[in-house]
Amino acid sequence: MRPDLAPEHVRPLTPNETFQFSCHPGVACFTDCCRQLDLALTPYDVLRLSKHMRLAPSDFLDQYALVEQEEGCAFPLVFLGMVDDGRASCPFVSATGCSVYADRPSACRTYPLGRGAFTTPDGNRHEMHVLLTEPHCKGFNQGDHQDITAWQKDQDLATYNAMNDELLSILHHPRLKDGCQPEPREIEIFMALYTLDTFRNLLLDSSIALPISITDSECQELATEDLTLLRLGIRWLNHVLTNH
Numbered sequence: 001m002r003p004d005l006a007p008e009h010v011r012p013l014t015p016n017e018t019f020q021f022s023c024h025p026g027v028a029c030f031t032d033c034c035r036q037l038d039l040a041l042t043p044y045d046v047l048r049l050s051k052h053m054r055l056a057p058s059d060f061l062d063q064y065a066l067v068e069q070e071e072g073c074a075f076p077l078v079f080l081g082m083v084d085d086g087r088a089s090c091p092f093v094s095a096t097g098c099s100v101y102a103d104r105p106s107a108c109r110t111y112p113l114g115r116g117a118f119t120t121p122d123g124n125r126h127e128m129h130v131l132l133t134e135p136h137c138k139g140f141n142q143g144d145h146q147d148i149t150a151w152q153k154d155q156d157l158a159t160y161n162a163m164n165d166e167l168l169s170i171l172h173h174p175r176l177k178d179g180c181q182p183e184p185r186e187i188e189i190f191m192a193l194y195t196l197d198t199f200r201n202l203l204l205d206s207s208i209a210l211p212i213s214i215t216d217s218e219c220q221e222l223a224t225e226d227l228t229l230l231r232l233g234i235r236w237l238n239h240v241l242t243n244h
Contacts, residue, residue, distance in 0.1 A: 010114070013129045015148055021112050022143025025097065029138045033111065034093035039080040041065060043193040043233075044163035045105040046078065047226055052103040058195040064091060067191075074176045075190045080105070106160040112137065113151060117165050119172060125165060163227070166234050167193075173241045183244070189237045196229050203229075212239050 013019065023030065041049075050060035061067070066079045082088040092100045098108070114130045129148050133140060152158065170190070176182065182190070192199040202208045203222060212235060214222075221228040 009133045011131045018145040018147050020145050021139050023139045027138050034090040035087045041078045042164050046194050048103040052100050056197040058198050109155040169238045193233045
């Protein structure tokens, strides 16, 4: 993001730069950021939230998510559905805070930072961060100064970032960057990343034949390991996009 094009409250951060921020019930704006927002969910977000709610991912999607196809986006976007309470509140916010805090989505964990990741033509992955000093937030005079690495560790973002970054091979696929639109079958595979229970059932009862090889260890893990299944789905879709 070019600094001269960013909104006034968005400021790029260098890796070693520090910032001050803390959110807790004593802050006057506590939970205000959980309302009036468009919260996009990644497949890993849905996996964690559905486990927290003890729901199958497909049931979580039906009960708590909105799937929209926005102009300019190759694949559908999955948003957390907000409560119609006049404030468009998150369904998981309460007077005491977030009821799914341990498994809250990556965007919530990252705030007040914004993170962008990209892959260069040589295959190397890079990331950039911005600080979102939104006027309504009173958390910027709270807590100790810390840098990006410390914040990410404190918010337990390592697995979230790693799993979300694995989608880059799909979202930034050369075929899509050249302006080609995904086929209906490719969109179906993409949505299977959000409904791993359905994907697993189709695999285990041999209803689908994958065009990629699976290692013996993967075969043993697919019945129980969700991350293995998610990574397999990403690899499957990447293969289909490349060999279209």
